[in-house]
């Protein structure tokens with residue numbers, strides 16, 4: 001058995017994979033594969049409706065918000081957000097907390113002027129900048145709720161005078177938060193909600209349609225909402241597997257229940273990192289992510305042998321992002337705490353061998 005600590009596409013619950021593989025051969029006893037049915041069939045329409053319902057239920061989405069499943073990944077949202085919300089030459093506020101935030105800022109420049117309200121670039125993004133004010137004349141304020149690469153996370157969302165937009169790709173469904181605090185939330189599915197190929201968008205309807213720009217249909221949230229995520233052929237299989245994953249989460253007790261598990265998993269792993277003399281955490285303690293745990297070895301010569309030990313124990317995906325180095329254990333919803341124990345045991349065994 002493998003222990004999958006990969007950052008993305010990340011681990012999915014085993015029973016979801018079993019159900020999904022069955023549906024590839026025969027979907028709901030229809031004699032057809034989920035891969036070969038019409039997206040306009042009643043069967044698929046039921047899947048999509050169920051997926052939307054689960055998002056609303058699990059995240060307690062209030063009235064006045066639309067839920068979309070789109071293609072193009074979170075990276076397309078970097079551009080779609082300013083395309084739809086930032087008037088020509090207008091200003092939008094951004095919190096620069098890592099490479100994903102940088103990429104969002106880059107796309108905003110195609111439409112107007114992104115203003116970086118605060119950055120932690122000087123420390124290679126090891127903390128969340130907190131000392132800033134959001135200008136009241138900005139079109140919106142964009143944040144990255146969890147910085148997948150650096151292992152930092154916003155543990156609270158300060159109120160913003162303008163619609164707050166969040167890239168929640170790597171921590172959506174991992175903890176409770178208040179959707180009403182946000183104008184728009186987006187998340188590529190492949191970290192914590194499903195397979196690659198679909199992106200979740202939750203948008204407050206009233207923030208749309210406020211700017212003059214002509215927006216091509218496939219980039220226009222209003223067109224896509226009007227089409228009920230089916231303006232064109234949606235990513236049928238990715239939506240199906242996301243629906244199964246959300247059902248799995250619901251059966252576990254929903255977001256509040258998984259948040260407790262996630263807190264316990266993260267606490268266990270950070271405790272070992274802080275205790276073990278061979279390892280050291282990368283992120284500022286108060287900003288530590290409960291989804292991506294980044295750490296290094298104090299002695300660089302230990303890096304390769306530790307990776308080898310992990311490999312021997314079936315621990316996969318713990319190599320850090322190339323821009324940070326070291327190790328990153330992604331401990332998404334579907335990762336069982338037994339896998340955390342296996343990693344901790346490996347760290348202890350390694351420390352014992354290298355005393």
Ligand SMILES: *Cc1c(COP(=O)(O)O)cnc(C)c1O
Pocket residue numbers: 008072073074075076100144146147148167168169170188189191
């Ligand atoms: C992975 C990731 C992205 C990129 O997502 P794509 O779906 O590959 O475009 C963006 N933001 C964050 C926070 C991520 O973790």
